[in-house]
């Protein structure tokens with residue numbers, strides 16, 4: 001029986017391990033952290049609140065194949081995420097921008113979606129082919145909304161001006177002319193995992209052919225003991241930063257244990273529009289199945305973006321600039337990986353792309369199933 005090494009017990013590693021084990025391969029999963037589930041790891045704090053250690057993870061997708069695969073390992077709890085933006089005067093308005101945001105901000109009456117659309121178009125600065133995030137936003141929502149909702153947030157988040165960022169970073173954010181206030185209005189499936197993500201990972205990895213070793217760092221000397229290795233570690237780190245480091249943004253999480261009644265707005269997450277260092281606050285108790293035991297207390301978590309080097313090398317978001325300079329560095333690592341063919345690089349840090357959970361699961365299923373087919 002062939003043995004496979006899998007580096008990383010996040011979604012990429014866990015999906016690979018499960019599919020390989022079911023195809024008859026013996027899998028050794030290692031992770032340098034002290035837990036499984038990668039960035040989706042969650043735990044219940046002493047105040048009875050379930051918290052995602054690496055920031056709020058909301059599951060949403062249109063991919064039925066991914067949902068079908070997941071439901072072998074977890075039940076789902078319906079949940080539609082909502083976000084509000086906190087203004088300087090203490091009011092909160094729906095985010096992404098919708099009809100009510102426009103009415104509240106500009107103090108105008110826009111009774112229909114058509115009027116809201118017309119109003120927004122009167123603010124927009126028409127542009128043929130926006131070449132960066134600033135131009136894209138100006139062409140969609142004009143300068144006032146760009147400067148209020150996007151400029152300070154982006155600076156905090158990326159330490160870059162909107163002009164330096166690729167359009168794809170802001171294109172993901174929908175704009176609505178009706179009262180739709182769900183954060184993921186275009187996704188058919190939106191839910192949380194009943195009992196949490198970590199419990200689902202335990203079930204995904206529970207197979208007689210899978211062994212899991214946490215607190216174990218990868219070293220190249222391990223490769224000789226395995227037929228192949230699927231590796232979700234940062235690709236630049238694997239190659240000793242030969243072409244220079246690939247930058248990532250990270251987040252420092254500030255948790256507060258507060259009385260259950262505290263908190264602004266009505267949404268789970270409140271975005272800050274000011275120029276201070278923090279981007280948003282999440283009230284976990286507003287997510288179903290996250291108030292696990294009633295203690296009269298709850299946790300609010302604020303996020304402070306920073307360079308990953310200033311946060312214990314915790315890599316969260318690959319940096320995508322409009323000139324593609326870091327993508328070009330990644331392409332060099334990718335070419336080297338293809339040439340040496342020592343491992344198959346997988347997941348967010350192995351392929352240097354921001355991927356939501358459903359995208360990682362989908363890519364991993366395809367990648368590993370193709371690999372298994374090719375061995376036949």
Ligand SMILES: Cc1cc2nc3c(=O)[nH]c(=O)nc-3n(C[C@H](O)[C@H](O)[C@H](O)COP(=O)(O)OP(=O)(O)OC[C@H]3O[C@@H](n4cnc5c(N)ncnc54)[C@H](O)[C@@H]3O)c2cc1C
Pocket residue numbers: 007008009010011012013030031032033037038039040054055056057058059060216217218232233234251315316317346347348349355356357358360
């Ligand atoms: C703040 C934040 C919020 C997010 N919110 C959402 C959301 O709301 N919805 C959504 O769908 N997605 C969200 N995501 C994305 C989600 O986290 C990713 O899609 C998913 O975690 C990617 O899985 P992965 O296996 O590629 O990476 P990871 O989960 O990062 O797993 C990789 C694992 O590899 C391990 N590893 C790395 N190097 C080594 C080494 N040398 N030796 C051993 N182990 C190693 C790491 O410790 C890690 O556990 C969010 C991400 C972040 C950062």
